[in-house]
Amino acid sequence: MASIVLKDIVKKYGDGFPAVKGVSLEIADGEFMILVGPSGCGKSTLLRMIVGLEDITDGDLEIGGRRVNEKAPRDRNLAMVFQNYALYPHLTVFENIAFPLRLAKGTFSQDEVRRRVEAAADTLELREHLDRKPANLSGGQRQRVAMGRAIVRQADAFLFDEPLSNLDAKLRGQMRTEIARMQRRLGTTTVYVTHDQTEAMTLGDRVAVLRKGELQQVASPRGLYEQPVNLFVAGFIGSPPMNFVPGEVRDDVLHLPFADVPLDDRLRSVVGDRRLVIVGFRPEHVEDAALVEDGSRGVAFRADIDVTEWLGSELYAYIPFETNPEVAKKLEELDRELDGEGLRSQVVAVLSSESRVRDGDTAELWIDPARLLVFDPESSENLTRDEEAARRIDAETEEERRAALERAQRREAASGGAEDRERSASARGAA
């Protein structure tokens, strides 16, 4: 168990390319921290610097209060799960999991190794596969073996490098909950790298969003979702992603491509004297006007629906719009950074599945102006961010995390105690 502290960590490659540009991050003991960002943002490099596979160009890395910049990976006492699992193909599952124990010569007796490996195998339901070779296992089983190798020794922290990206969608969901359950139970500090925002949102106590080697925002998933600091974070978090449209301010009215929103106090104060802003809103905040019971707070508008996708639980409606040339470049750039294809400018609305809106309709939709986020088109900064609310959200989630951790460990202690009693009882019986 240990905290991990990064202070102004810089990574420059031999050719002078700066992969990580001064990242500072404090990961508390027992916390589940996610590093997320599009490809090439430096998240994997950062993880590899923590584990010691990559030299740190500048800055300090502390694990459990001690500076470890110059320590070899084996002296850092961390466990890592690689994207491609990196199982030893010539060893059985048992020996793969036992590998770290065997390396610590003399520390563990043969019985101790067996006991620990079997305990890890039980946790991951690998008991019946212990004698098999990795080549004969399925993708999910290999993934579990890799995790077994990580949990078998008392590592100070777990590091995951995109561990689920090689699995198919269904298995990914199962393994995701498995990892969350394991982390809660063991209460081990965990750093988890992913480019998948769903994994980031569901697993993390806190999420660090990286972009081009720079830290954008560190907050709880809810904090990122509700109070993003800038366009990048807002666009990266959430699926389907947040919609961005140009907003022209004229005569105390915010003109969006398909709706006119009269400025209220909140919007008026953040817009200031800007003539043009970028307005962001979540797809799920758009409703079918016909299904809204009390539409008085919001703005109803008519929009031409291009395509709809009915998913059973909800309905996606796509609305093409003409973008403003002044912000088009900014939005295109953002799209590229988010690994998008930059196809066409359209708005996605997630409507209730009861909605009767279909392809080609001119639909009556509704949105609550309080849900609109306003971004500065120059600095990309979120003008509507409420620091107070952000702090409150993070404080709440931190509290929830501690409570969940405690609950998980209390339950673990209870069941572990029962097992111990059982074992001693059977030992007495045998004697």
Place this chain on the structure above:
Amino acid sequence: MSGLSTRQRVLWVAVAVLVLLYALFPVASILATSLKPAGELQSGRFLPQNPTLGAYEQILVGGAQDLFLSALRNSIGISLIATAIAVILATLAAYAIARLDFPGKRVVLTAALGVSIFPVISIVTPLFNLWRNIGLYDTWAGLIIPYLSLTLPISIWTLSAFFRQIPWELEQAAQVDGATTWQAFRRAIVPLAAPGVFTTALIAFFIAWNDFVYGISLTSTEAARPVPAALAFFTGASQFEEPTAFISAAAVVVTIPVVVLVVLFQRQIVAGLTQGAVKG
């Protein structure tokens, strides 16, 4: 070959049979010749009328015994030592080339390639003079050193290609798991590299085993003369008799270790050992 139609399969079998015939006919011819008695050598027939083991007797226990058995001993010893040195050096060099980024990496590889394309015949005369002056002429070391120049380049090339296929993460995983660099190499990389090392050793051994130019030029007595060179010194029973049968018999005998080696190592050369290390 599950995806092949019957016609394709027939075609493949036909091609395989043709290639086998082409490759094995000379061997069969030598075998047949080695069994012919002296009188039948010019008979013009493929199979001997009265097969005899006389030639084998002659080279293994008879008059040519000294010449052949000492040569066999030399060949085995020199080839094995040259192979062992080449494989050990090449393993370390190839690992460094595949894993580390150091200045001059390309130079090492290019130089190795350059050495291997250098015609042997053009350096044999200077080498002959040099070896005579420094006392390496007609010694085992005098052959092992030039053999290394033949076997090292190809060993380095094949092994570095092989090492590149091994996922680097395995080594990194071992290091994170608590291994030193050497432990990671020995416990995670060497077991995976074994098939590649065996294959390379086999190739290196054949190169040394089959060499003729160095063997005949840098030796003069049975102190170091290898089999391919010794074959040239076989004589017939009289000066009017060709030693064809003896040479054929010797050729068959020296083929045996090669076949034995292939059969032995075949079990080690298990393809696809790295499968399962990373997601296939």
